Amino acid sequence: MSSPAKTTCNLVRQLLPDCVVVVEGPIAGEPNSLWPEEVAFVEKAVEKRRKEFACGRDFARRCFCALGVPPGPLPANSNRSPRWPDGLVGSITHTNTYCAVAVARRTEVQALGIDVEDVSRLRPDLLPYVLTQHELTASLQELGPQAQQRVGAVLFSAKEAFYKCVHGIAQTTLRLSDIEIELDQGSEAFQVRLPATSPPFGTGQLFTGRYIYDGGRVATAMALPLQIQVFSRDLHSRAELAAD
Numbered sequence: 744m745s746s747p748a749k750t751t752c753n754l755v756r757q758l759l760p761d762c763v764v765v766v767e768g769p770i771a772g773e774p775n776s777l778w779p780e781e782v783a784f785v786e787k788a789v790e791k792r793r794k795e796f797a798c799g800r801d802f803a804r805r806c807f808c809a810l811g812v813p814p815g816p817l818p819a820n821s822n823r824s825p826r827w828p829d830g831l832v833g834s835i836t837h838t839n840t841y842c843a844v845a846v847a848r849r850t851e852v853q854a855l856g857i858d859v860e861d862v863s864r865l866r867p868d869l870l871p872y873v874l875t876q877h878e879l880t881a882s883l884q885e886l887g888p889q890a891q892q893r894v895g896a897v898l899f900s901a902k903e904a905f906y907k908c909v910h911g912i913a914q915t916t917l918r919l920s921d922i923e924i925e926l927d928q929g930s931e932a933f934q935v936r937l938p939a940t941s942p943p944f945g946t947g948q949l950f951t952g953r954y955i956y957d958g959g960r961v962a963t964a965m966a967l968p969l970q971i972q973v974f975s976r977d978l979h980s981r982a983e984l985a986a987d
Contacts, residue, residue: 755836755843755857758953758964762851764809766802767843770794776801780816784823791839798842799825799835806833806846824910834907841960853967856908856952858900862959865896873899873919875938882926897933897954897961898924904952904963905935931955933963 752768759765774785774793777800785796803825804814810831818826827833833846834857845857867888871879878898883891901924906917923936935950952965 754859754955754957754960754962755845755964757955758857758962759845759855759966760852763845763847763855763966764806765843765845766805766809767841768802770798770837770840770842773797778816780818784819795837795842799837799844802842802844803833803835803846806844807831810846810848822910834904836903836907838960843962845964847966851969853969854908854965855967856904856906856965857963858903858907859960859962860896860900860903862893862896862956862961865892865899867891867895870895870899873902875920875923877923877938893956893961894926897926897956897963900961900963901926901933901935901952901954904965905950908950908965908967926954935965 755767756765774782774790774797776797777785781796781800785793788796800817803817807814807828812828812831815828817828820826825833825835827846830849831846832849832852832855833844834855835844836842836858838859838861841859843857843859845855847855865873870883870891874883874895882894882898886894899919902919902922905922905924910917921937923938925934925936927933931954933952933954935952937948950965950967952963954961954963
């Protein structure tokens with residue numbers, strides 16, 4: 744584990760395949776960098792939110808350029824998720840100070856979900872509210888408070904990454920209690936299991952993602968390859984992925 748003073752700007756990039764373009768780093772976007780079509784979504788927001796939103800849009804446009812897609816506005820849907828250009832899937836995440844955006848062509852990746860969390864935010868007393876009883880017993884029961892916070896943060900972050908990945912595809916609204924995470928400590932991978940049926944996913948459906956710690960942060964990411972046959976054609980065509 745890196746020391747808290749030595750966090751990098753290459754967290755999410757390490758977790759995703761080469762076909763995914765990732766831009767990440769400290770939040771530096773300014774509201775005046777927004778396109779007119781984007782301003783309305785944050786014009787009444789506080790300055791902190793406007794800066795986070797602007798940084799995410801700036802990073803997204805950098806991803807577009809890397810993929811050969813002309814830069815343009817990235818408006819939001821009614822649920823605040825970005826409305827990605829036709830042919831692209833993506834995901835945005837940010838902490839108070841850090842932002843990351845991942846974008847790929849829909850011909851390369853079926854869906855994306857990324858999340859970065861400050862470990863200190865997930866205090867042990869909050870974990871029963873965001874983790875299932877099975878997760879608390881299987882992953883945290885034998886750990887001290889500091890280790891519980893560290894492991895709890897990655898479990899929560901993995902749930903967020905999974906939700907962002909599939910929220911435009913699932914026919915039912917997923918709650919944190921509907922998603923169970925199991926960590927593979929040796930490989931820095933995690934598995935997502937749905938304890939209950941959430942169409943078009945069946946009970947026990949498994950998904951795989953990756954995680955990494957860096958200083959006081961943890962990052963998680965999922966990229967669903969095209970060969971995973973869990974989506975019906977109509978759902979796939981209308982997916983709006985990756986809540987901001």
